[in-house]
Amino acid sequence: MASQVEASAALHARLEELTSPHQEVANNLEHTSSNIQRQLYDLHDPLARFPWEVSSEIFIRYLPPADEYPDVSEIVLLLNVCTLWTQIALSTTRIWAKLYIDIPDDATAEFREVFSRWLQRSRGNPLSLALTGPSIPDPETLDIVVEHAHRLQELELPSPSYLRIFLVGIGFPALTSLDVDAAEDGRCTPFDVKEFVQVLQSAPSLVHCDLGDTPEERSGTPDGTRHVCLKSLAIADGDGNASYILNTLTLPILEKLAIPVEQIDVHHLNTFLIRSSPPLETMSLHAGSILPWEDSYRPAIEECLHLAPTLTRLELTGAVELQDMLLTILSQASGDTFLPNLRTLTMDRNGTYELPDAVWYTQLADILSRRRDTLRTFCIELPAYMWKWQLGEPDKDALRVFRELINAGMDIDMGPVIKALLKNLARVSPPGAL
Template identity: 30%
Template structure:
């Protein structure tokens, strides 16, 4: 064959190869469509109505229980390997369901330091949540918060945030004592009109503090806040002078300082607040507490206080302000017991609605006279009583409490493991 004939033959073969490639690509596309149709036929989730399949996806989220009522709130990780992202890659049908379920994208947990690709992913995540209220958990090494552009993106969507948790729980000991700032210099602050629950604290570190004025600013941006928890934290650049105008939070009903199951912690922030709707408070006793109660006159129903080294007369002054109180818990207050129990017995105007009294004595002695006064208070008020971490009361008092239990009283005296009321050896 001549050179020209060979060139012609090569062109013909090239055209045939190109044609076959197009045919192969078309066949591969047809196969992919057929596989998708087969998956749709075989996949029970894809055959369900969207509202049911969406609910199934939502049930796959791991619930997060807040320190309040234990209500489950889904909080998936905003990352390429977590549930919503995984669902996208199962099939086209599952991808459609996932993207069509805004609630699946309405909660996120971001651990710092985080991957740079999250900066690009987060706006897409917010877009898929549409107008749903957001639940956001920020945790990890928070000292370098301000260096991460993700924080700016989060604040830009502040109008959608309903639950916000900021946890410094990094246990690395290489860093020196540091102040955690929530807002950076020049940060544009946005209102948080939907924010209901705010949780801020440090875990595993005793040398980290939060910037006090920023905490107040965050509360100021949250006019509809309902529950607020501050855990294991101190405040730096401390709060504004006491003489300045107080921040009035008219919707805040529950305020907790420290682990709700332990002795209350630092509550200096009370000096800056007026809380006329407060129903539950977990805080250390002090002048801040008394001042708050005086200016707020809240309808308080539940109070947990640490009263170590706090004068009994001032504690009783606090109690006179809150006749609505139903549940009262005292930590390390054995030295207050005689006067408090006598006041409960002799004055019907002191805590007239009290139904539950819990005392964490922390292995301190309660005087015999206080035990007898307490017995009279329980019998006259029909109070549900729990005294923990205490030594065994006098035998005659123990016997009298047991008789009261027979008559319907609810009494627990002892330790977490042992109720002296049920111990036959203590007779």
């Protein structure tokens, strides 16, 4: 038995001895062939006839539009065509300055090395990163991001846990845009309002901030913070309370505010507007449809809108009670003093079974008619799952008002059902009747 094992081992060793040189030759042949193929590409590549600057600009044009992030894997492809393309891609630093990178759940040392190399290739250019990955970040990967804090201009993060990069005492002086998604797996706790204050203090040039979650107040109320560059602030639904942010901030040049009304005390919003006195142009209010919107809310909502006379766009989603409350306020207020600059009004009733009826449309027709000199756009989005017979319809007088306003230049969109009714009205009405 022992002799058979020894014989088998000897034969395997002899086989390895015979095949190993051939495998090495095959590997060398494959490597040489690949190099020759790249040299052939270099000889026949049309880019070789262009000045280096032109070739570099072609690579830049290969990228998606400025408002989109190119996936880093698409850029890496440029390195694998030929030697010339590799040289152009590595020397064109701008194509490495805006990247979409998916961080693996189990980030390895090898990934971190490659990740660091990608960021270094952008050299001194302003850097924009859109990161996706696990809700709980890998600390060593975040350390690599922090190394480039001084030139980060735009940053998208997959969860509030990634905000810890702002808590290490390093400034982000060039950062102008920050978007933070909510954690999808529930493993990430809401961030603390003190942490958000540190974010703003670390990014004095921040212009746009979109938070996918609302903060908590776990460590007490922070000192008030005045940020003189922030123009756009959006706070999404979450388990925290948006009032914590409003009570802390003064934003004197804020132009756009999106906020979940059900997660704040409206009086806190009003106090924020009084304190900041911002030139607000757009306000988006979301209210959960399950909340009992009572008449007691109306004075606070009305005061809120009185405090924003510069509004040109108002967006309402969620609870129809809030939307109907606003229409009631508009129907009773003067357009000269209440939202005098309003140009666009949008409502979204998706997710609700409470649909407009004939009385609602009549009220709307009166409001739009009285604001015909200033209002340019009205849009309401109704549930797509409703059948035509489930939707309320305006009476003919209201339809005529809508038709008249459309003919006068107002953009009115109330869905396909109302659009068909207006089209039919125009077809059956005699000339000059509208």
